[in-house]
Amino acid sequence: MTANTTRALLGCIADDFTGATDLANMLVRGGMRTVQTIGVPASNETVEADALVVALKSRTIPAADAVAQSLAALDWLRAQGCRQFFFKYCSTFDSTDAGNIGPVTDALLDALSAEAGANAAAFTIACPAFPENGRTIFRGHLFVGDTLLNASGMENHPLTPMRDANLVSVLQRQTESKVGLVRYDAVAQGVSAVRVSFDTLRNDGVRMAIADAVSDADLYILGEACADLTLITGGSGIALGLPANFRRAGLLNEQGDAAQLPQVNGLSAVLAGSASKATNAQVAEWRATRPAFRVDPLAAARGENVVEQALAFAQPYLDKAEPMLIYATATPDEVKAVQRQLGVNEAGHLVENTLAAIARGLHERGVRKFVVAGGETSGAVVQALDVHTLRIGAQIDPGVPATATTGAEPLALALKSGNFGTTDFFEKALRHLNGAAQ
The missing domain is CATH 3.40.980.20 (Four-carbon acid sugar kinase, nucleotide binding domain)
Structure with missing residues (x-):
């Protein structure tokens, strides 16, 4: 295959602005030239980059509005030629029982399944883990440092108080889709075991699965296992393993200048x-x-x-x-x-x-x-x-x-x-x- 030079490979939708730059940071570290847009661009003129990140302000707005904005972003990313899609939210899973993580994920899965075929996009993972910043997931429970999410201070968040550390339960309250768990047992055994877990969960009717991860090594394993998923959801950490998938497929060159920026005076x-x-x-x-x-x-x-x-x-x-x-x-x-x-x-x-x-x-x-x-x-x-x-x-x-x-x-x-x-x-x-x- 010939490496990509103009059309984007990965299209990302982030539910807030700093979350978008957080994700873009991970992709640049992986050698992907990355451009972030503030909202959905009005034009479909091709943006030359390996990865595109659309930054929305949809984390705490009504779920129906978050869905509409996310689908508009998906349409623009499709027009840019993206091959895989990523829905990014906070590493502390900031949300309420009404959403917006579950409703947006459902809508994106529906839209991508309708285009790609009945089963092509009918399953995804949800992995907000970011071990470098102390966010880890074990048996479906999110830890902030050594403390469960609901005792980390996030229980006092003014807009999205997080009072339940069991992310399977949190996500299940936001969606009618069946939510499962990719257990650490599978992640510890490597990529093949994770893919077997994906297949087992799919066969059980699971549409979204929280994925355990306690180290960057786990995120690289999960990232490689997700190479064939049309949609991935999570925090920025799971993006660690995505650039290598495109590189293995011959679609991405090594980018030594991916992080280069202009000098700014003032x-x-x-x-x-x-x-x-x-x-x-x-x-x-x-x-x-x-x-x-x-x-x-x-x-x-x-x-x-x-x-x-x-x-x-x-x-x-x-x-x-x-x-x-x-x-x-x-x-x-x-x-x-x-x-x-x-x-x-x-x-x-x-x-x-x-x-x-x-x-x-x-x-x-x-x-x-x-x-x-x-x-x-x-x-x-x-x-x-x-x-x-x-x-x-x-x-x-x-x-x-x-x-x-x-x-x-x-x-x-x-x-x-x-x-x-x-x-x-x-x-x-x-x-x-x-x-x-x-």
Whole structure:
């Protein structure tokens, strides 16, 4: 076979923006030139890349809307010539009993089965494991570090509280399809045993199967076993083994420059909207020695012009070319207090819209390098900055790559899931965007 040069091989649909860059990071590490789009592109003009990742903002919207957006993304990826498809969600399986992981997976399976034949896409796995970031699955139960998911802090998530670590049960509540388990016993025996497990589950009427994985080696085994699946679902970790499948098939060349990005000049800023433990620690680390401004959602709800307040705070530091942090990050108790006054959705939208407006103002004042913490916040910021396409660069921390927009005047962006990154991530990301994003 001749290696692919223009048409994409793998088409991915991610349910949030930072999750999309997390997945794209894995694919770049595997040598796939990867382009991420912000939403579904309006044009079917061919995008030259080995892998395409469509970033949606569908994790917490109504299930019917998430399905519609995901199917639109699938149609665009099909038009790009993709041979295999990937539905990416969070490594902590963020969802509710109403969805959206189950309903979107059902819809994608239905659409792909209708085109490829009755059984060609009637089965898939669900594997959010990401051992490098402490997410492992054993006997269908998700661990965060040494702690079960429901005792990891995710039980306090303001939008998708995870109170059950048994992912088979969690997913079964979201779908009428039968959910099964690819047990660690099979994974430990290798690729052939996993494929036998797939066949057994299919024959038992299982349509989706949680897959155990406790190490990167397990993810490589699962990835190879999925070579013939039309659809794969999971966190970014399962993508570790996918590039090699295309390489073995003669469809993918080695790409030594897959992570190359353009140099970006200009000022820098950090924006944080996540309420996760990791982001709270990162904000505290920055505030100990560096300038920071806290956005108060209740003040914004009262009509105070917190956007102008934040920009006024930032201006002296912009004049000195010194990066600053503007954050709405809060403890779980503080978040709950705001939600009680404003409502869950209203509070979330208010924070996102406020930080998005601040990002626009910073851009107007010369900021060209942004570090953004939080999936929902990242989505709001890239939309506010009118970003449509990202090229994916080298990894900053596990699950977080540097990225750059396409076009004549690129922006450099580090879009971080709330749960990811070391305590000094903000400083590390800025150093990377200032020096390594070249």
